[in-house]
Amino acid sequence: MTSIDGPPIPPVDGPFGVYVHVPFCSVRCGYCDFNTYTADELGEGATRASYANTAITEIEMAARTLGSVGNVPGVGTVFFGGGTPTQLPSVDLVRMLDSLDSVFGLVPDAEVTTEANPDSVTPASLDELRDGGFTRISFGVQSAVPHVLATLDRTHDPERVPEAVQWARDAGFEQVSVDLIYGTPGESVDDWQASLDHALGLEPDHVSAYALIVEEGTALARRVARGEIPAPDDDAMADMYLMADDVLTSAGLGWYELSNWARDAEARCRHNLLYWHSADWWGIGPGAHSHVDGVRWWNVKHPAAYAQRLAAGESPMLDHEILDPSMSVVERVMLEARLREGLPLGILESGRGAVSSLTERGLVEITGDHLVLTREGRLLADAVVRDLTP
Known part of the structure; x- marks a missing residue:
């Protein structure tokens, strides 16, 4: 495939999702290396006011590229991420969702998620989103402790979080993460511990807990390099992960992926599971990545360049790659090893020699025909994957 606006690619075979990237934030957090921007004006066509129309242009282009609605068995999951999608008016988010439904069709029980900051929603905006078809909301809480939020450059008041979550419940969202x-x-x-207790007090259906990574080029990395603050401590983070697992499990939230816990199987994020199972999805927006039928591509990163290409009737794709069988196996190991059900042993031909050693070290166990990370193995998941993909 040389152009996403070229000849139709093969029909989607199996689950299909759509990711919509919204690159706007009110403040850029010091730890964040995502493709986000705080300026309202980023060049011709790249404003918040024009963004929905630009994204809808790519949605329509995606439908042409996939050939026809019949080439896609309906969209099962949609995830609006960023950035902060709720920096846009709710009506714009709903318009983009309506466009996806029009050109592809949403399956009857489609999971439709938006990320949100607690200070970027109101009761009215949440009512509009729920009435417009959104079923799930993921709040970026990060911490309940003011000095931790300050180090992360987060601006919301932790006391506002319960109010925002209650508004989402009142609006009728099926899942709150x-x-x-x-x-x-x-x-x-x-x-x-205070942050975990605060989160559980919200009675969420789903919790994601991520170890802080100091990404090169971020404000946080520069502060660490200057010695203003210490680098995160790996041993301390391992202890915090185990604490989270204990606290969340005791509260009835079971882990299903290394960094994710859910109230039950219905509360698991189906869109993220689509990624972890290497299914097909289209990424809408600047810098968004897509994968269909073993072809992966990504859009130009800057919102202005993205908007300019689409305004000119050109594809926003920057580049692509075709995954050969060996690459696909490596990616399956990397992704599926993270899951609670583990990795099918049948795909581990090249890594079979490491399985016995990993088992003896207590990092994995064999459950039926799957290799599954132990609790200790979850702390060393990256090293396990390296051993399994020589």
């Missing part, structure tokens, strides 16, 4: 980050410089064990 909470995102947390642990390992922030200066965060104590007591701080992390």
